[in-house]
Amino acid sequence: MTRTAEPFDAIEVIRAKRDRQTLTGPQIDWVVDAYTRGVVAEEQMSALAMAILLNGMDRREIARWTNAMIASGERMDFSALRGTGPDAGPKPTADKHSTGGVGDKITLPLAPLVAVYGVAVPQLSGRGLGHTGGTLDKLEAIPGWRAELSNAALMDQLSEIGAVICAAGAGLAPADKKLYALRDVTGTVEAIELIASSIMSKKIAEGTDTLVLDVKCGSGAFMKTEPMARELARTMVDLGRDAGVNTSALLTDMDTPLGLTAGNAIEVTESVEVLAGGGPADVVQLTVELARAMLAGAGVTGVDPAEALADGRAMDVWRRMISAQGGDPDAPMATARESHVITAPESGVLTRLDAMSVGLAAWRLGAGRARKEDPVQAAAGVRMHAKPGDTVQAGQPLLTLLTDTPEQFDRAMAALEGGFEVAGAGTAAADGFAPRPLIIDRID
Ligand code: URA
Numbered sequence: 001m002t003r004t005a006e007p008f009d010a011i012e013v014i015r016a017k018r019d020r021q022t023l024t025g026p027q028i029d030w031v032v033d034a035y036t037r038g039v040v041a042e043e044q045m046s047a048l049a050m051a052i053l054l055n056g057m058d059r060r061e062i063a064r065w066t067n068a069m070i071a072s073g074e075r076m077d078f079s080a081l082r083g084t085g086p087d088a089g090p091k092p093t094a095d096k097h098s099t100g101g102v103g104d105k106i107t108l109p110l111a112p113l114v115a116v117y118g119v120a121v122p123q124l125s126g127r128g129l130g131h132t133g134g135t136l137d138k139l140e141a142i143p144g145w146r147a148e149l150s151n152a153a154l155m156d157q158l159s160e161i162g163a164v165i166c167a168a169g170a171g172l173a174p175a176d177k178k179l180y181a182l183r184d185v186t187g188t189v190e191a192i193e194l195i196a197s198s199i200m201s202k203k204i205a206e207g208t209d210t211l212v213l214d215v216k217c218g219s220g221a222f223m224k225t226e227p228m229a230r231e232l233a234r235t236m237v238d239l240g241r242d243a244g245v246n247t248s249a250l251l252t253d254m255d256t257p258l259g260l261t262a263g264n265a266i267e268v269t270e271s272v273e274v275l276a277g278g279g280p281a282d283v284v285q286l287t288v289e290l291a292r293a294m295l296a297g298a299g300v301t302g303v304d305p306a307e308a309l310a311d312g313r314a315m316d317v318w319r320r321m322i323s324a325q326g327g328d329p330d331a332p333m334a335t336a337r338e339s340h341v342i343t344a345p346e347s348g349v350l351t352r353l354d355a356m357s358v359g360l361a362a363w364r365l366g367a368g369r370a371r372k373e374d375p376v377q378a379a380a381g382v383r384m385h386a387k388p389g390d391t392v393q394a395g396q397p398l399l400t401l402l403t404d405t406p407e408q409f410d411r412a413m414a415a416l417e418g419g420f421e422v423a424g425a426g427t428a429a430a431d432g433f434a435p436r437p438l439i440i441d442r443i444d
Contacts, residue, residue: 006034010044017051025064032068036175045179046186053191059238062193066239069201072175076151076207081120081159091120091159094210094294097203099195099232100132102220102359103257107135107165108271109279109287109309110294112317115162116308119298122158124168124206128368128376131220131359133262136167137368141265141334141378145327161320173201181372195222196235203245210246210297212290213237217440218255220355226251226440233443246297249443252286253436256388257355259283262362263381263402265333275315282387282438284309289439336379336402340409344392348422349430351388357419358382358399361412365403377404382412389435392422 008030016023023031031048034040057065081091094114098104111121125147128134136147147167149157157164170177176198183189203211213236216222217229233249240247259280261270273279274287284306291305308314319329344350362368366377383400386392398420401412423429 006030006039010034010040010048014044014047014051017048017055020055022058023061028061028064029068029071032065032072032175036072036178042182046182046188049179049183049186049188049191049194052193053188057193059235062197062235063239063242065193066197066201066204066243069173069175069179069197070205073173073205074171075205076122076172078120078122078155078158078207078209081155083118083159091118091162092210092298093120093122093208094212094298095121095123095203095206095208096212096214096290096294097199098214099199099216099222101216101254101258102132102355102362103259103262103267104133104216105138105259105261105267105271106214106283106287106290108138108268109274109283109314109318110290111163111165112275112321113287113291113305113308113314114294115317115321116313117295117300117303117305118162119295119300120158121163121294122154122206122208123163123165124172124202125165126168127372131356131363131368133264133267133362133368135165137376138264138267139165139327141268142322142327142329143331145322146325149325157321157324161317161324163317163321165321166325168202168206172205176201190222192228192232192235196232196239200236200239200243204240204243208245210294211240212293212297213247213249214286214290215249215251216254217251218253218355220257220359221254230441230443237443248293248297250289250293251440251443253438253440254355255436256353257358257384258286260384260387261381262358262384263365263367263379264376265335265378266381266383266402269333272318274309275318277310277312285438293442334379336377337404338402338406338409340401340406340413341397342399342401342413342416344386344394344396344398344422346422346424347394348392348424348427349433350386350390350392350398350420351423351429351433352421353384353386353388354419357416358384360415361401361419364411364415365401365408366405379404387435389433391425
């Protein structure tokens with residue numbers, strides 16, 4: 001195709017945003033489409049992404065950008081899903097998306113929990129990049145489990161079992177795939193407009209009726225401050241609503257990791273503890289709150305999802321969900337060849353356990369990847385023995401580092417330097433310490 005056949009010129013669009021103008025709808029449609037086709041060059045899109053990061057986009061521009069990314073690929077349709085039984089009606093669908101954090105294994109217990117109540121959960125997920133873990137990497141620690149499903153297999157599993165966690169197919173918002181990879185290497189990931197349109201283009205294309213967003217806020221999250229997290233949440237909720245998806249958001253803490261594990265196999269084991277009615281209180285609380293929001297959005301009221309964790313119904317769905325994708329829910333999980341324990345330097349109260357430090361340490365131990373094509377170690381990660389607010393004794397284990405490659409210990413320990421604080425017993429810092437609440441706000 002020759003350049004003269006194109007209705008716009010990339011340089012004009014870049015200049016317009018550089019000069020703080022509002023892009024027109026046709027300009028946005030064209031630039032996203034032409035970039036996907038390879039007509040707008042990588043360096044041109046990277047200049048435009050930087051101009052957007054610096055000068056922003058208004059609500060109309062963000063909505064148009066999101067729609068253009070949706071239009072670059074397929075849209076899924078779950079409207080034909082039916083419950084089981086001869087006169088079963090249509091099944092509502094609900095999905096959750098987290099903006100990413102450390103120890104965030106919530107999808108694992110949440111999807112089967114919500115499915116217990118007859119709501120289908122199509123949880124199309126990704127792999128981890130950088131310090132935040134990926135849901136698929138965690139589940140791939142289960143022997144035999146397969147992330148890739150055809151659309152037909154996904155629909156069958158949704159109608160029969162009600163919950164699927166699988167890889168998002170290449171057909172959903174391909175423009176975002178290309179643009180996200182470019183943003184990753186051009187310092188433009190952090191633009192709220194681009195994060196919101198990236199996440200929501202995939203979620204709207206996925207076709208869920210209800211979407212609950214878990215927008216993380218704190219050191220281990222994209223959004224370090226509460227005002228930024230609020231703005232992201234508000235933007236995404238508006239985009240979802242405008243597209244006809246029943247969308248709400250929880251704003252949740254990510255200054256400290258979720259639960260007591262950050263890694264792959266160890267996070268699966270912790271999720272199974274939650275499904276067995278136990279597990280760390282914060283993981284249980286967030287799982288139940290997100291389940292409530294998803295169920296309410298799907299019109300299921302008057303139920304207490306905590307009961308289905310306690311009585312084994314969610315565990316039954318989990319076992320069927322894992323088996324349906326080739327996994328053995330009873331197989332022993334991989335254990336790390338080497339471990340190293342970090343102990344409390346003094347007796348007192350643990351007042352800080354920094355999510356970013358723990359996430360980086362787990363990543364350096366081999367739980368995460370630096371490049372998309374890198375493998376991850378199933379057993380690598382960080383086990384936490386105390387959380388902020390806990391009393392600790394000098395010399396007691398605080399963190400256990402796990403890896404198959406012990407040469408990584410030094411770099412993991414460097415990541416944890418300054419990443420935790422113990423306030424001496426009886427000091428004002430210890431006595432007056434109150435951890436930040438896990439659930440900061442709800443945005444409807
Ligand atoms: N997750 C996404 O899918 N896109 C972003 O831009 C950031 C997080």
